[in-house]
Amino acid sequence: MPTFEMVGYDHDPDTVLKFKVEITDDSSFSNVTHVFDMNVSTSLWSKNSYAPGEIASLTLNRENELEVGKKYFWKAYVYDPLNFEKISSIGSFFVGYTGIESSFKISRLDTVFKLKIQNSIVSSKGVVVDATIPFHDYLKLYVVDVKGAKVKTLYDGNIERGGFRFFWNLDGIDEKKIGSGIFYIIGESCGKVLKKKVDIF
Incomplete structure (x- = not known):
């Protein structure tokens, strides 16, 4: 199954991190159609929470009702219990007949060319x-x-x-x-x- 893979960092190794991904077909994000928030549900996530530096994986399956041949935009956030939206990323993807074209690795390390x-x-x-x-x-x-x-x-x-x-x-x-x-x-x-x-x- 296609996945989003995210990595969050924190100076405190004991911090518990959770993630949220928003998906929409509107680049302005005025109408977010899908929200995968670990504070609400972790059913599609590989774990219930993650440590700093640990890869968090969100599985996007057919139940997400993403249309074939359509372009979607995503925003991803990571936060600890005291600091929301600690880091965020944004991007887009197309849905093909076999799923999303590729997985995404979202990390502070990927914020430079x-x-x-x-x-x-x-x-x-x-x-x-x-x-x-x-x-x-x-x-x-x-x-x-x-x-x-x-x-x-x-x-x-x-x-x-x-x-x-x-x-x-x-x-x-x-x-x-x-x-x-x-x-x-x-x-x-x-x-x-x-x-x-x-x-x-």
Whole structure:
């Protein structure tokens, strides 16, 4: 079943955290159609409460009456007994025939634009690039050589909030084969420019 996965943090390790998720088909949230509040019911949650840093999981099943082919928007909150809405996140998703397209990991760690590559020294057929997008924005993701000349565009367009994986093909089947050397993967989004070095041999 599709799930939302959330992580809350608190300086006190003994704090008991609970979560709430709101879902609607209205981006202004003027008419929230679904509320999953752990203070009301925990039947769809993996536990009755969570510790700081523990993954909280909400299962969204057919009983939630989400329509196939429709776009929904969500807000997620985490709070302890003394502090409501301690952190919050917002995003959207489409419902497909087999459920929600992907799970969401909501965390303070995901509130900044990040790039990650699996290996900085590469001899295989490709480079895998993982990007974390904290909110809907425009993403430019491309590769340059040591002189700054662009050799490949991996993505150039609008992008939703979430985690995304991109692949830079090096085997020469779909494009000109890349020779050995130093290259840089550049990501521009959310007001930041990030650079990752790749050594191909």
